[in-house]
Amino acid sequence: MTQAVRHDSMRARNLGVVLGEVRRSGPVTRAALAEMTGLTKTTVSKMVADLLAAGMVTETGVPSRGERGRPGTAVALSGGRVAALGLEINVDYLSACVVDLTLEVRLRRARAVDNRAASPVETLSHLREIAREAVEEARSLGLVVAGSTLAVPGPVDDGLVHSAPNLGWRDVHVGELLDGLLTPLPTVDNEANLAALGELWFGSGHRDFLHVSGEIGIGAGLVVDGALFRGSHGLAGELGHVVVFPDGPPCRCGGRGCLEQYAGQEALLRAAGAGTVEELAGRLREGDAAALAACERAGHALGLALTSAVHLFDPGTIVLGGVFAPLFPWISGAVLETTAARLSAIRDAVPDLAVSRLGGDATALGAAGQVIHRIIADPVAYVTASRTAPAGSKPR
Amino acid sequence: MTQAVRHDSMRARNLGVVLGEVRRSGPVTRAALAEMTGLTKTTVSKMVADLLAAGMVTETGVPSRGERGRPGTAVALSGGRVAALGLEINVDYLSACVVDLTLEVRLRRARAVDNRAASPVETLSHLREIAREAVEEARSLGLVVAGSTLAVPGPVDDGLVHSAPNLGWRDVHVGELLDGLLTPLPTVDNEANLAALGELWFGSGHRDFLHVSGEIGIGAGLVVDGALFRGSHGLAGELGHVVVFPDGPPCRCGGRGCLEQYAGQEALLRAAGAGTVEELAGRLREGDAAALAACERAGHALGLALTSAVHLFDPGTIVLGGVFAPLFPWISGAVLETTAARLSAIRDAVPDLAVSRLGGDATALGAAGQVIHRIIADPVAYVTASRTAPAGSKPR
DNA sequence: CCGATTTAGTCCACTTAATGGATTTAATAT
DNA sequence: ATATTAAATCCATTAAGTGGACTAAATCGG
Structure with a gap:
């Protein structure tokens, strides 16, 4: 209300x-x-x-515009005083960044850690350390960290991480485990959502787009007129499990033929016979036929899923981020071909397909940016009112 | 801003x-x-x-609750004074309803007209007549019609109907053609959107749901926390063109295997060998095998499209309206079977599947309800402030 | 059955934060 | 140097909400 x-x-x-x-x-x-x-x-x-x-x-x-008048x-x-901390937990790294009011990135910290092998408590105490260092370093720059947001790779509901399958987490209360270090406690949010917001505030400047953040899973964040769409339970944007080929291979979600089975990082690398995304990109540059075919296939599947997403979401633009950013030149063709064929007859404007300039950085930046945006929208807590008439104002 | x-x-x-x-x-x-x-x-x-x-x-x-105190x-x-007019243009009928502030339906008018055969100007002058009658009758009940909304079967942008394929309309400026009768001019909106809002205000009382309004086309309206989701250009919710079988039969949208090809009214009736929805329902009650199989097949396709929609939209509940309402008993099984198999492993709560109690009435009711809700949210135009201290207030 | 208690609603003096017009300040133009 | 113009500030006024005192109308309890 x-x-x-x-x-x-x-x-x-x-x-x-x-x-x-x-x-x-x-x-x-x-x-x-x-x-x-x-x-x-x-x-x-x-x-x-x-x-x-x-x-x-x-x-x-x-x-001094050379006009008349005073x-x-x-x-x-x-940017000199108020700042925000963005934190990210992902499968193989932890990262932190501090951003000031002008959205200038003031410092960055990242550490490669295998969080699959670690328990939530271990991971979070590790994160705590990184966060403490970041806050102290920010203080030495004269900045006050006014708030923080933590990105996790899984659905979140009010500080409770329901499940982060790629971390092996289930029902972890993140807030409690970070108690004492940061005041106020960090907001916890989903990685894909924050990556979309990162793209909004640090990226190409669009205000209406669907941001696809392909990592191990494929998530999507929809931004409409500068606001993130979250759905009823905050689980919206699960693009990875949109049905692409109903009779395709089974997926860990219980379904069959989900997008993730065709364009997820694992499926893509397996099909291309590559070990890492960097390796795959190298092969593509060399013109490796298997790699090209794998991207073509992934792009077609992604195009089908995006066709459904466009019909349902009606986004202004589509921005490909995460692992799709470095692979964009070899994927975008198939995506566009598929979407254009299925959308152009019924829509005046088929959404543009763009690459994210941020790639994996979008998430932590979005986390910090969210805090800054909240402060700017409601700065009253940081401003003390100058009394107009200080007490005995009336002259005589 | x-x-x-x-x-x-x-x-x-x-x-x-x-x-x-x-x-x-x-x-x-x-x-x-x-x-x-x-x-x-x-x-x-x-x-x-x-x-x-x-x-x-x-x-x-x-x-008088029997408690202490005054x-x-x-x-x-x-409900006695302020009212709103809801208008609907559809393929084979025009309708109007007047709703008062309490959302009580005060009167209803409907007329069967084949609008496919008529030009936009003819249809709108016909609508004008119906609207005038409704306004006059409302006045005789002591009601003031404070505003109106018109529902059309196609995407709308600020009074301009881009295309209503089932009416044969293209780029019709509805507002202008109704000038002079209603002040302020009616808001024009999409049928599926307004049906979802009708379900919200006159239906089962849910505040988070995806309303599927199957008519000739299949549209969907998403309501999250009592607000309609419209997308960037107001074209969101085109469930009928979500990709179900990528290599299926071609669709008028230029794609292949869209939901509409399996669960649209025409496809459904053709598959069942029935002429009208009523006839189909009759056959189903008799246990006709072809009819049952057609519904089974449509339900399965609808289930696949809804699976994608749930992953993307994360709705609280799914409400089937339009032609799916009378066919619900024969369709819901296949829908649920398909969605449950593909959603239950990854979501805590698979959205309920419910029938709309309103069926086709939802649209015109939603149109009128929208006006009422706007008035209630911002009633200042209808309220004259009682001056606290009328001019010369200071006693001596 | 009458006073005590409790809650609803109104009255009124006061506070907050905005308004609008007059004034001061600092430029450019003539 | 003076007129003009626009920015910023000053100050009295106004709109709208606050909070406590007051009145009204019930139930409770001896």
């Missing part, structure tokens, strides 16, 4: 609106902010003063 | 919050409303006074 608005929440919301507009429009003057938000110059000025005091924005040099002093997001 | 809040929009929003709570909680006292919304009793009282004056709520008899006077939505 929409919540009632009171004076304090009105201010809180307007602060968020102003700060959001500062982000959207780069350096802007107070007058322009007033224009854009519909608030008065007075109100905007007061808010900007508070945001300046909180270290969330800075005054930048006057743009030039405004522009304000822009300040 | 979230819009800035000012004093007037604060009041507008809070009015909507209060009225929404009145709807949600049936007859409630002002004190309970204050509790639920977080506003003070004072504020709620003022708003209820204005809503009473606008005829949007009424005071109902005291519930009993409150409950208020509930009033």
Whole structure:
């Protein structure tokens, strides 16, 4: 339900609106902010003063556009104070990154660890260490880590990881195991979702797209008008188990002919006779026939699954990330051929097919970016109001 | 972007919050409303006074719960004044209904017309007549028709019907052709979307479901937490063209093996050797083998498409409406068998499969309901504020 | 059966946060 | 140097909600 608005929440919301507009429009003057938000110059000025005091924005040099009249002093997001921590647990590595308010990546940490062999407790205590180091290093840069998000490769519901099959996890309460280190406790979210958000905030700039993040499994995150679609239980976007050939080979999900059986990392490497994605990419560059045929087949299957996804989701663009990013040149042809044949007659615009520039980095970046975006949308907790009339204001 | 809040929009929003709570909680006292919304009793009282004056709520008899203390006077939505018109154009009929604020259906009009044979202009002038009659009859019941929505069988973008293949329409500007009769002009929306909303507001009470509305085509509307999912261009939910058997028979969409080729009304009737859905239902009741086999086959295909849809959409429940409603007893078995086999190993909860109680009525009801819901969410246009202190208030 | 208790709803003085117009400030144009 | 223009601030006003006091109308309990 929409919540009632009171004076304090009105201010809180307007602060968020102003700060959001500062982000959207780069350096802007107070007058322009007033224009854009519909608030008065007075109100905007007061808010900007508070945001300046909180270290969330800075005054930048006057743009000096050679126009008449007093030039405004522009304000822009300040990267100097507030920051967010993004954490990622994946099958064979842990990583952390710290991002400031301007979405500048301030530091990165990654460590190769085989988390399949480790228990959740071991993995999480390892992660704890990395997180602590990152927070300390951020502090030495003058940054305050205001929040964190953790990405895990599996469906998550409110801090509980239902199952992460590739990690061998079942019903792990991540929040509890990280208690004490980070305040507030990190938000925990699904890898594919966060990768899509990473693509939104750090990638090509689209605001409507379906991001396909092929790893061991194949997940997809749908972003519509800058917002992630999660479904009723947060399990939406399981592209890997969309039915492609109903009578195909059995899948670990209990079904048959799921996309994962044709375009999943394991199936793809097996079909190409390669050990790793890098090896496969090398063979493709050499023009290896088996490798090319494997990509062709995977691309066709992916195209079929994406056809269904486009009919259901109606995305603006399709962005291929994860392992599909390095293989894009050899996969995209088959994908496009399949989707175009099945979509063009009924849709005005067949979604573009694009590569992710981020690849595997998208996830941790998305995790940190999510925190930043929440702070920008609702910065009131970090801003102390400058009293307009400090107590005994009335002169005589 | 979230819009800035000012004093007037604060009041507008809070009015909507209060009225929404009145709807949600049936007859409630002002004190309970204050509790639920977080506003003070004072504020709620003022708003209820204005809503009473606008005829949007009424005071109902005291519930008299035998508790201590002064009993409150409950208020509930009033069906006596504000109403909405729902209109539907379909292949072989036109229909209209008027619904009041309490979502009570106050009147209904339907006329069998073959709209395939008619031009858009003819069809719309016919619709105009029906709409005028409905508005007049509503007025004679003391109702004010505050808005209207028109359902058409095809994708719609801001009043423009891109293509309604079953009507033979292409790029019809519906709004313009209805000019002059209804103010404000009706909203135009897709049939499948509105059927899903009809199911939400007039049906079984679920707030998270995928509504499958099988007619000539097969559309689906996804409702998540009471909100319709529309995709980037409003074309989401085209379940009929989800790929079921990639090498199956060609479809008018340019693809092959789409769901529509197996479970669409035409394919189903042809396979069963029946002329109409009623005839098919009759044969099924008699135990006709060909009819049963056709339903079995359609159910299996529908199950495959729904498997993909569940993986992507993650709906709470699946509701079968349209032609699938009367055929439910003979189709649901095959659907469930297919989906359960492919979903149960990977999902904790396989969505329930339910029948729509509304069948074909869902569409027009959803159209009218949408208007009502918009009014309840933002009633400020219909409410004149009672000035707290009328001008010269200060006593001396 | 009458006072105590409890809850609903209203009244009123006060607070918050925004508004709008006047004023000050700092540029460019003439 | 002066006029013009736009940015930013100042200040009195206004809209809308708050909170506590007050009144109203029930049930409870001796």
